[in-house]
Amino acid sequence: MAGLSVEAIEALLGNQKAEWDTVRLNYAKLGLVRERELCVHGSRVLVQCNPERRRSSAAQVDKASIALRPCFLCTENRPVEQRGIVWGDYIVIVNPYPIFAKHFTIPTLRHTAQRIVSRIGDMMRLAGLLEGYTVFYNGPECGASAPDHCHFQAAEHGAMPLEAEIEHSLRQVVAIEGPRGSLSEACIGGRHCYVIDATDVEAGQKLFERLYAALPLHEGQAEPLMNVLCWTTAQQRCITVVIPRSKHRPACYFADGDGRLLISPASVDLGGIVVCSRVEDFERISADDIAAIFTEVCITDTDVARINDMIKNKKTNIF
Numbered sequence: 307m308a309g310l311s312v313e314a315i316e317a318l319l320g321n322q323k324a325e326w327d328t329v330r331l332n333y334a335k336l337g338l339v340r341e342r343e344l345c346v347h348g349s350r351v352l353v354q355c356n357p358e359r360r361r362s363s364a365a366q367v368d369k370a371s372i373a374l375r376p377c378f379l380c381t382e383n384r385p386v387e388q389r390g391i392v393w394g395d396y397i398v399i400v401n402p403y404p405i406f407a408k409h410f411t412i413p414t415l416r417h418t419a420q421r422i423v424s425r426i427g428d429m430m431r432l433a434g435l436l437e438g439y440t441v442f443y444n445g446p447e448c449g450a451s452a453p454d455h456c457h458f459q460a461a462e463h464g465a466m467p468l469e470a471e472i473e474h475s476l477r478q479v480v481a482i483e484g485p486r487g488s489l490s491e492a493c494i495g496g497r498h499c500y501v502i503d504a505t506d507v508e509a510g511q512k513l514f515e516r517l518y519a520a521l522p523l524h525e526g527q528a529e530p531l532m533n534v535l536c537w538t539t540a541q542q543r544c545i546t547v548v549i550p551r552s553k554h555r556p557a558c559y560f561a562d563g564d565g566r567l568l569i570s571p572a573s574v575d576l577g578g579i580v581v582c583s584r585v586e587d588f589e590r591i592s593a594d595d596i597a598a599i600f601t602e603v604c605i606t607d608t609d610v611a612r613i614n615d616m617i618k619n620k621k622t623n624i625f
């Protein structure tokens with residue numbers, strides 16, 4: 307599994323900009339996108355106007371639509387210009403429709419469904435190799451535009467406001483604590499998050515599994531709804547933020563006329579960068595609208611109390 311490093315992926319990005327017009331153009335355009343800063347329940351949120359993301363925010367992700375389209379993460383369907391760096395059964399490729407100045411997609415080489423529990427260790431190892439980056443995961447019904455092909459994404463750490471707010475949060479309630487790590491709960495800007503702070507991947511994975519088992523799983527769902535962000539700190543701690551979800555898209559996504567806001571929240575949006583693919587949404591969305599969207603798609607206080615009970619009531623020693 308050698309060959310994956312920050313230097314290698316940044317060289318890949320440089321080369322792809324040099325040899326692939328779509329990438330060069332879209333990364334250049336990103337420097338010109340308009341942004342607004344809002345305060346949502348005391349939390350910093352950046353609103354980004356990014357029409358190129360329409361293909362993702364408006365993606366049809368129901369089973370029938372997915373079955374009809376060629377999978378854009380499978381090797382045979384990817385653009386000929388796209389190169390990558392293989393790591394185990396994954397490949398790191400440049401995201402040609404970026405939200406971040408350095409934005410990568412990390413699909414599995416094989417076409418296999420988007421699932422987290424068996425791959426959380428890989429996610430943590432990726433975050434360990436790519437120090438200075440945040441690796442993130444959108445559940446199959448929580449913003450992944452390819453729910454049928456397993457993938458992570460990575461972007462430079464610190465770009466999403468939530469990352470610093472998690473690191474400085476004083477409102478965390480510890481659910482489990484041991485010598486190799488802790489699992490705590492924090493509500494930041496109206497978003498209930500679980501934070502795993504571990505010394506190593508094995509401990510982080512065990513804490514994640516404990517949380518995963520306590521998250522609500524509804525009928526017909528492949529896994530509990532969630533977004534996950536993961537990074538390694540300068541002190542070599544593995545931080546994993548799990549944002550459990552109660553639903554995929556808010557009601558305003560489906561509304562008619564003036565009530566419509568085409569916002570399809572995924573990790574990045576809940577991380578504090580709300581991406582608007584329509585200019586009209588970008589111009590009129592307010593802090594109250596975003597607060598309402600966060601409340602609608604995240605879990606409630608009652609859910610948190612139930613999850614915390616389940617986590618604490620399990621008597622097994624995880625360390």
Ligand SMILES: [Zn+2]
Pocket residue numbers: 377378379380416417418454455
């Ligand atoms: Zn595929």
